[in-house]
Amino acid sequence: MASILTVLFNGVAYGFLLFVMSVGLSVTLGMMNFVNLAQASFSMLGGYILVTAMQSHGLPFLVCLPIVFVLVGAVSVIVERLIFRHFYKTDDLTQVLLTIGLVFMSIAMATYFWGGSYQRFDMPSWIIGQKEIFGLTLETYRIFLVGFGAVMAVALIFGLERTQLGAMVRACVDNRRVAGACGLNTELIFAFTFAIGGGLAGLGGALSANLLGLDPNFPLRYLVYILIVVSVGGMGTITGTLIAALTLGIADVLGKYYFPQFGSFIIYLLTVAFMLWRPHGLLGRGA
Amino acid sequence: MAHEGTNVLSAHNLSAGYGAAQVLHGIDFNVSRGEMLVVIGRNGVGKTTLLETICGLTTLQGGEIKFNGVNIEKLPPYKRNRLGIGWAPQEREVFPSLTVEENLAIVHRGGKWPLEKLYELFPRLKARRTNYARQLSGGEQQMLAIARALASDPALLLLDEPVEGLAPLVVQEMVAAINLMRTESQMTIIMVEQKHEIALAHSDRCIVLDHGAIVHASKSSTLLADHELLDKLIGVAA
Amino acid sequence: MSGIILETRHMRMAFGGLVIFEGIDFALRRGERHAIIGPNGAGKTTFVNLVTGLLKPISGTIWLDGQDVTRQSPQQRVKSGLVRTFQINSLFKALNPLESVLLALLERDGRGRIAWQKVAAEKQQIDEAMALLARFGLAGDAYTLTDSLAYGKQRLLEIVLALALKPKVLLLDEPAAGLSTQQGHEVFSQLANLPGDTAILFIEHDMNLVFQYADIVSVFAAGSMVLQDSPENVRKSPRVREVYLGA
């Protein structure tokens, strides 16, 4: 019994890990309809900023997180102003090509600046090790991840998705010309949303890099997972991303425990089944 | 505020289009406060382009536009809207993935048009306030587009074929609503309309466009009475 | 008039909780010119979507030429002679009118799956396509990209595409929408020239057109058919004035 509960908890924790990694893309792709694969690169940047701040400048972990959010958000706005904004009207495939090109460039740049090897994270002692909760031995970092992810999800759903701002963003995506003529400062709204999306991606990278390992190939390694979570959840819904991340996380961990011989099949099969069942994602809107 | 007489909007030698393509050639006109001006003409003569030029959605190739005496031709669309230019576009360009209420709320600026008043004007919208705009019927979307334009409390309202595709009864309601807006709040209106009988019957002045230029300007009643001229300008007789 | 060609029996429809039709019984006779009018949101377009099979009714049946087609796919209904046009232009933007009409003709004649010989070899269909375009004054635009055609011509092409299938029943959803009064009359006078056994069902808001071209008018309002009668009687009906026409 204890082992089932532990496995379940680990599944939830993995689900939140997937959530924090994917939510940045969920914002730009889901809310702004911009296929920004470079979000994975922003995640990597978040990881590297965390490493630099912690290892080289000795800043505490919790202080680093807001720094990561702000810095990556700022970088993503710069990239948005310089490059992305010219591509809002192009089709999905062009955006894919553009952003995958940026991912390639980011990999080479990360190799140049930080070297090709994996980074070392010395996490603070309060966050490593295990804690006893209700008779279960749970990893402290996973407890932290679940808590942080849950707070983030609530904040995003009620602060971004279900608000006036969320509606404004959707209006700009629906019809940018008309939104402008209706008094919405579309440029500002897009830049702001992009900053949020980029900042979240950076935060996701910072929170997951410790568990997943950080090297210049980080974006390519996790791009597929991020895409799966966002698409299964459905475009335009942070709630959907959360549900998808938790479902896939729990299914993956349970699958590995009970049917280890199936390996990654379970998560892939689930993805295919979900997408055939609901081509627009679990909570996605129709065409 | 009104410096140049009572002109709310004055366009001088306006040339505009999309990118390099020129659609409008040297357009001159004024609208004064509380007036309703209609723009009529055949398909594709630049009527919609004229409204979009006032909104700032086209490429201005020459000339100037003054709104309440201020030059606005360099301002981006959202700033023009904030100055008081409201636009109800054709082809039902509402925000499909927003609810009716969200469509209004995100652009709402209170003033003369609180939400209750908009719903009073278009009761159908009130009944469907929680529905997504894409679920509305054509006529309801048309109403929503007009309500949305009013929500930003404009001093000048641009209407692009507001009664297109509407049932006769709704057309009457719409015309009544437009008249109400004018009488109650001194709204200035520029309306583009294919159905010239309705347009001319309810407006003060008219201009007729052809090939991007003004070929006629007069009082609406004058043109409405002159069948021969009307036929010549827009080929009414089948 | 020789019998019923299209019929719905107790057709019921709802979107989620929103009931559109409580149960529509509707009949269209061979060769009839039948107009549907009614306030916006009365379900006129939904009715067309149901009849053509883009939507499935919750209950009730649809009959075409004596056959129950309720379970048939849209394609099968087209093959049986039920053809529609769309309210908002739904054309092939990157094709020209000749190619578009040819597509329709090739599908009609079952030659659309031929993959081993050139389109140019389909001489008979190409000739027919050109003739059809010529009849509607589109011959000069046969090679112009549909996207760059004037709006009125796109509306015409929409109708030509439907006619190319030689329908027994033609459903037109606001064929004159976006056209000037004069253009609207042109479209309808072309339709009036169609072979007498083609039944035409059209949705239209322009009462001049309705009263001039329809043999019979059905009035939809609030999820039901309020009245089905001759244009004169519809015009006089106080109920229709109340829900639709106004003063």
Add this chain to the structure above:
Amino acid sequence: MKTALSILTAATLATVSAQGALAQETVKIGVLQSYSGMTSLGGQQTDFAIKTFMQKYGETPGGFKLQLIRRDTTGPNPEVAKRLVGEVVTREKVQLLIGPDFTPNTLAAAPILTEAKVPSFVTGAATTGIVGEKSPYSTRTFFATPQLCKPLAPYAVKQGWTKIFVVVADFAPGHECEKFFVEALKEANGTLVGNLRTPLSNPEYSGYIQRIRDAKPDGVFIFMPLGELSIGIVRAINDSGLKASGLKIMGTGDITDEGYIDAVGEAAVGVITSGIYSTQHDSALNKEFVKSYTAVAGEKNRIGWSAVSAWDAMRLTYDALDAQKGQKFDGEKFAAFLRGHKIESPRGPITIDKSNGDIIQNVYIRRAERVNGVLQNIEIETFKDVSFK
């Protein structure tokens, strides 16, 4: 574009070969390693090692001028590797090859190398039976899977860790390693209490770790490819508290490879591995090697076994070229010279097998520890002259 490229390439070639022709005979060495992607550290270390070696021992062994042609195999990708080998052999006319890395690449390259009689060094592929058996001109300076996978089993049983759980990555090398370890474990009278094959793209181990916990083993034996997986699993076992509760973590040296051990961090301390090389190896040559390599590569780039394999390939090349001093380069003689050749390597003595060119070397059992704050593999036991079979 095509022609422009080929003209450009041809022009570059022409200038390069013109320069070479003035002096002595040039020997072109193709260096085919992974320089990009997830496995790029191998290529990086190879380059540093070659550079260090040439700085130290000159650039004209036996009077031959060396010219290096580098190509990126991008990882285990036989189609690319085969084409690159074909390209450097037929167009660049290389006479020697360091690489390609990885077993599939080595296998794909073998027929071309055999046909063109080009000697090659296997510096990054460990599968058994891929050296002399596939190309008579190849020589291995890396290691063979059984060398690392077998010795740990008797060592573990000797320490009293008899119940062992085996975790390998679910691909050919993993399957092979699993086979050798389990065989050796049976031979040593240990007990296999469970085994798992984990997918190659796998960020999450907790489900698997719970299975290990349920099986209550004394120790867990791990084989994972270098990188994300090798780092991830050690950290995951540590984070789960299993290590703290006394579980011994063992594995091939991949899991504490110097290139990655810093990323493993504190979790690596105490991990027991079998390896062919540690920077802590106690010999004069090794100290010298570490010093000069670090001078070239910097402190940050630590020395893994790709570096040592490349270094030894250079040592062997220099020896063989010295033996051909004054003659025209002959590939067949080159390969034949190396058969049975014995050298002192920074890792200890190594012998190239007479029959097939595979490697015989010492294998060390090491424990990861912090030395002056830096994580190192400390050699605690030596298995001498371990065979490649």
Add this chain to the structure above:
Amino acid sequence: MSVMEPAPAAVSQSGHDYFATLARWKIWEILFWAALAGCYFVPEMDRMLMSRVIIWGLFAMSLDILLGYRGIPSLGHAVFFGTGAYVAGFCGKYGWSEPISALFFAMAVAAALGWLTGKLVQRVAGVGLLMVTLGLNLILFDFVLRSTDLTGGDDGLQGIVIAPVLNMFRFDIYGRTAFWYALVVSFILFIATRILVNSPFGLALIGARENPRRMITLGAPVEGDVSRAFMIAAAIAGAAGALLTQTTQTVAPPTLSFQRSADVLVILIIGGAGRLYGGFIGAIVFILLQDYLSSISPVYWYFWIGLLLVVIVSFFRKGLLPSLDALLQRFIKRKPDAPS
């Protein structure tokens, strides 16, 4: 609108001419293939590389049938490429060493798989389609990688023997046979595809790309056409895969990796979809540059490839071929129209 000129007698004739002109071989097409063949005779030309370019071009062209003509993007096209490659590999391993018949067999197996895939996804569009094809790709890749007994896993199939083509031309390390074999097979399949896209079925595919709803109301079996398009595209992708196996005598999991699916999509978009030649142009640019960049900068070539993609989408929005075409059209038009 009513002032249409009456249809002249010649108009109906010109309808045939129009379609005949569309399908006619243009001079630049002949030049293109001649130039490709001529590469063989350029001294210092890397023929293995060129045959790889041709194979990638064929592979990208097969995706063009789906993406360019039917408007279906797929993130799993390597499934069919890899299937063809492995089938050809198995043939060579188990004694069916005659290459041409094995190529046909590989095409047939890939086609069958394509048809099934089409059946599976015919009701799915957009992101759903992308993710389903991606998922299928990942599943197959995982399967091949793990089934070491069947496929050799990571090491690839060993012991592939390919007999000389027509019993005369052996596959040598200089890529002489490989070049001609790849070129001739690709050319034949290109001609077949060219006929297809100029046929009524090709027109129906384009119609469904432009407006599937309208095609349904014209009575077209739109969903069945998806399966048919998948089947044809898969067969050609399978042929490309088989060519790769036969010309290199190697087949390993990267032939059906997700990376390959992404690469072929990139190649097609770079070249320009819906043009038949886009895939070949994209392959020439992408593969040659990739090869060149990775040899001059083995460590950082990713950067330059990335930059290349960014530049191409920035300045050649719709791909190289359409952009150059548009440029050419403007140039041609400008001359006669100059007075007006």
